[in-house]
Amino acid sequence: MMKIDRRAFLSLGIGAAAGAAITPVPWKLIDDSSIWTQNWPWTPVPPVGKVTHVHSVCTLCPGGCGITVRKSGNRAIKIEGRKDHPINNGGICMLGLSGLQLLYGPTRIQTPLKRVGKRGDNQFKPISWSEALSILQKNLQTLRDDKKTTALACILGNNSKAVNDLFGRFLQTFGSPNVFQMQTAEDISAEGLKLMQGENSSIAYDLDNADYILSFGAGLMDGWGSPGKMFQEHGKRKSSLKPSTVRFVQIDARLSNTAAKADSWLSVKPGTESALALGMAQYIIQENLYDHGFIKKYTNGFDSFKALVDKDYTPKKASEITGLDEEIIRFLAKDFTKAKRPIAIFGRGSQEIAGSVQEFMAIHALNALVANINEKGGAYPKPLTEISQWQKAALDDIAIKGLSEKQIDPDATDFSKRPHRLIKTIAQSKESPISTLLVAGANPLYQLSDQKTVQKALEKIPMIVSFSSFMDETAVQSDLILPDHLYLEKCAEVMTPPGIQKPIVSLLKPVIKPLFDTKNAGDVIISLAHKMGGSIAGAFPWSSYEACLAQRLGKYWKILQNKGFVVIDSFTPVRRFSTGSRKFEFAGKGQSFAFQLTKIEGETKRFPFLLIPCDSIRLTADGSPTPPFMMKSLEDTVLKGNDILVEINTATAKSLGINHNDTAKLSTPHASAKVRVNVHDGIMPDVIAIPRGLGHTAFDDYLAGKGINYMSLIGPVEDMVSGQDAAWGIRAKLSKA
């Protein structure tokens, strides 16, 4: 009789073990386990496929760099700068490089969406394109039927001129003058150039041929102009075996990246950069260091300019305003005029903070004094390639009536670059004058200052339509989303980027087939126009956006299809001024030169410090998403965990009893927030610098909930000449928290 005792159990077990040892089980399992440890799902392995390279252009910022995308089969794997593109010559910045994270990222909107929950709850229902366009068409038709066409407004971004022009045309034929575009420093320099030179273009600087670059706060290494080009050029200059003959002087309130890489950094009180320019001008004139011939023959208004600077901006007075030693101001003036091709550059930071027209004029006056205008190696109106203008749109009676009515921005002649006026008007009205708002290429619920009021205003608008590719702050608060293709999926044009000195047009071609059920915003607006019928449809004779571009780019279309860009290398600036007098006007026609530094908000007693924003190439600050790759590159002195760090001087820290990394409460007349402090001496006492681009509440975990949005701390301050938001900072209070 068998007993199950220990011996029995053991002998069974040993038998089984002996058997197992001569089966493949243990050996196979060991081998399989080792291979299993190789299967790590987070290791990216590109799919097996044919390797191809596709050329296109990056439009994540207005810089317009050519890119080459390497693909394996249908998957885009790596973005690199396009070697033969004349803007960047193979260079590329961090944002361009990480474009694929945006393309394949989780916050892409995949179909048109209709809001089903309460606004802001992020409850949307996917709908078809035909249903989406029907909803919008019905909404707009009601406005037309009720003769309330001015209740339609749109807010546009800066990265697509052709799409913006289509939106403008739509609103025009619809009967609304309320087209708003986000502003940049380009708009300010265009206004200034119109007054001084009679041109309809923003300023370009031929930095390639200049030998003395005097930058008044321009972030040449922080996102100014075309960053791909700027970084590449700088790199070449610094790594060349021959010492560079170009001198680069940065005027900056803090030790920005640009200041750190300049040959000299001179620190002035924030907002007083142009006062320095005038101080230099006074000394240049006084010492006769200016180009007499040019001034006498080709300029008007020199006397009133001279009178102003003699009175209020001598080096001594400028020194009091700027905090820069007057000997240095005099030295700088002499240094500047000694160079053969010196340029004074305008455009604070990355140019998203616009600045004021008078600031531009003060700085540009320096260029006039050294006669480096409309010359090679100088400053001149930014040249554009020719485009075929569209036929003037035929308007029906409803449209004519609408366009003649009072517009929200009374100063706007074409597009209004003052979106803050739209916000203010709506916020202050009992009932919103705008019932339908289209937002394309912009993110007003992040991008515009005085965020509290922006939120309040948008809440009053019954219908908000977003064309965003991502669930950004504005899209979350929208009622209807018509998602655009991302730049790697679409056909689009890029005209001469900011500050670039040669006419160039580049064409985007789809690098991959669209991943989702999205549509090019250009195609959507054309379809919408056709659906509206009548004179609106009549003004949109193209079957598609691509057909529209083909017609618009006319003679360049074939080359663009083949090569991807057209550059007029032979371009030289024309030595001509288009003002009425055919001369350079220091102050604009018939005016005497007036100058006032932009006053910022905040009472000095309550808010003893100056808060200024700082731009970095590692953060996008215009409301579009910063990819995770860039977020991970932020130093602990910018973002620590989820806390933003603001820069303060060691003396300021001492006076407040705060140490590096401590938490503090930052307050401005608009809002308060908890921050940490980054204490160092690269910033002057009593000034606080805050990085722009953090404080998102939308997008994904990599971006949302980190830091605070500078735009919630500041409000608009209208520029005296253009009315655009010229606020370069705000007064603030900081206390230990």
Add this chain to the structure above:
Amino acid sequence: MSTIDQNAKNETQQAETAYSSTGPGMITVLFLLGFAASMIFGWIIFPELLYSKKHQPIDYNHRVHLDLVDNGCQSCHYFREDGSFSGIPGLDNCAACHEEAQGESEEEAKLVEQYVKKGIEVPWLVYSRQPDCVFFSHAAHVKKKQIECIVCHGPIGQSTHSRVYEENRITGVSRDIWGKNIAGIKKHSWDRMKMDDCAECHAEVSGKKDACFVCHK
């Protein structure tokens, strides 16, 4: 010997008889039982459990296609201009002839209706795919060494049906790599393609063991 000791011995013997533990015979039996159970599990049941069986999305007939093309295997499995190997053909390759049904087979109808017309790539299961840690260059072996396809891939060109794709549930690797024989015994060069099998041929050719980084980059 005293009576007490004799009594004690009797008691022990009785006890032994009454509570008899497993005898030596029983131990042997149990040992062999355990042994046999292990052997059966290890050699028969384990391979069944370890590998999942999947079917190709379309039951592809190599023989009939091979008869129709001019360049043998290379007509569909070719080298691109940059030297990379095209691997399993994409939909474009099939669509070149199969835009419409060419014959009457159900499988072809499946190809045309569900894949070609919809523009969806056929999700073929790759018998010979090595794990991600392995770097393999077709150019070095086929172009340089002129090794025939059959040496590593077997006579698949002669097959009229797609055989079942068996996949290791732990590693996700095709059974073709370890080999159908669970003991790892192979008859032909294409029966097994583990590291040692590649190394065998490499050693023959170069006369010594190759360096690790040749295949593991």
